[in-house]
Amino acid sequence: MNQTPRGVNRTLLILLGVLLCATGVHLLLLSLGGSYALGWTRFASIAGGHAERLLAATTLPGQPDSWLWIVVAVALVALVLLMVWWITVQGKGRTGTYAREYYDDGARGMVELGAGVPEQALRAALAERHDIVSVSISVWDSPHGDAGLRIRVLPRQGAAPLRIAEDISALAAGLDRALGRGGPVVIHLAAGARARMSRADRVL
Amino acid sequence: MTGAEREAIQHRELYSARSPAAIVAASVVALASIYLLFEVALKALGQDPWLRSPEEWWAWSAGLPQAAEPVLLVLVGVATLGLGLYFLLAGILPGRRPRRPIADPRAIVVVDDPVLASALARRARTEAGVGPEQVLVHLYPKAAEVQLRPTSGIPVNAEAVRRAVEQELELNRIEPRPDVHVRISESGVVGQ
Numbered sequence: 001m002n003q004t005p006r007g008v009n010r011t012l013l014i015l016l017g018v019l020l021c022a023t024g025v026h027l028l029l030l031s032l033g034g035s036y037a038l039g040w041t042r043f044a045s046i047a048g049g050h051a052e053r054l055l056a057a058t059t060l061p062g063q064p065d066s067w068l069w070i071v072v073a074v075a076l077v078a079l080v081l082l083m084v085w086w087i088t089v090q091g092k093g094r095t096g097t098y099a100r101e102y103y104d105d106g107a108r109g110m111v112e113l114g115a116g117v118p119e120q121a122l123r124a125a126l127a128e129r130h131d132i133v134s135v136s137i138s139v140w141d142s143p144h145g146d147a148g149l150r151i152r153v154l155p156r157q158g159a160a161p162l163r164i165a166e167d168i169s170a171l172a173a174g175l176d177r178a179l180g181r182g183g184p185v186v187i188h189l190a191a192g193a194r195a196r197m198s199r200a201d202r203v204l
Numbered sequence: 205m206t207g208a209e210r211e212a213i214q215h216r217e218l219y220s221a222r223s224p225a226a227i228v229a230a231s232v233v234a235l236a237s238i239y240l241l242f243e244v245a246l247k248a249l250g251q252d253p254w255l256r257s258p259e260e261w262w263a264w265s266a267g268l269p270q271a272a273e274p275v276l277l278v279l280v281g282v283a284t285l286g287l288g289l290y291f292l293l294a295g296i297l298p299g300r301r302p303r304r305p306i307a308d309p310r311a312i313v314v315v316d317d318p319v320l321a322s323a324l325a326r327r328a329r330t331e332a333g334v335g336p337e338q339v340l341v342h343l344y345p346k347a348a349e350v351q352l353r354p355t356s357g358i359p360v361n362a363e364a365v366r367r368a369v370e371q372e373l374e375l376n377r378i379e380p381r382p383d384v385h386v387r388i389s390e391s392g393v394v395g396q
Contacts, residue, residue, distance in 0.1 A: 017292025
């Protein structure tokens, strides 16, 4: 229901994982010494020499250092910003607005239903139930169409999952009719410490 | 809501997004980049380096086999390899959560395995006529294991318990249905 970019997560994780694995293996091989370590030292000093010549060639007259360092600094800033973006998009998509509509019929303004509307309605409808320990309801942006509802229910120990799911599904259908919306609804029957500690429902 | 959209949302509920690993990875890369950026900026401004300038770092890595303690190299190498494997496996493995879907015409319903297990345990114990402490149900991806300790002197019909648990799975529309195995322990419990 959230809009975490999962493909991005997987791709970047694989990329970084391969890079770190290669570095780790490289360090282990270096610790063994021998021809690999010698080869690495030779390769590193040749590459270092190339880089030095390149830096010398890109130093403008009158400047202490190459302008390539500024390019590298800009690239690093971009990388840091990319990482900050990557962290902020995790679990993105939660919203406080369930519906918003503008009617162009002469009256001014628009009608907005906050996330509290479906939440309070469902909470009130489920308050009397004995087979539920707690409910939490969140509203999520849908890429196309109406906002989605995520209903997380902690059933009491031993409660039949389908009965709870069917009743909440019927409530969601009622909410659709009452509010004229039809976004996706997710019902998550969750296990949690609070459900484990609560006494079992005695009614069979 | 189209069928494809339903499928996508259900998949999101059943598989992990790898957010914790992503946040760790992003933090590691960001911290390394910020340090390097600091040194590079000092270099670009013509100031003295803080710890080492980028060129000194490169020369240091070239001289590692001679300069560094082999034990230290092994330790750092293993730690790096471990972190790399953690990221790599998080990226490759499917990351299936211990949840199951329940078919429903309106909503997408997912149930955590412990919730389903406790419903199965209740059914098993009413069928066997034992107390709540005598039944333990464990759900695996493709199997449900029921462990039952009967009350001493009162035999329990394993087949009947198995059928009841299977019926409970069917009643709750769990698809695909896991195989049910019932294990009745040899020793009974007294005074239940």
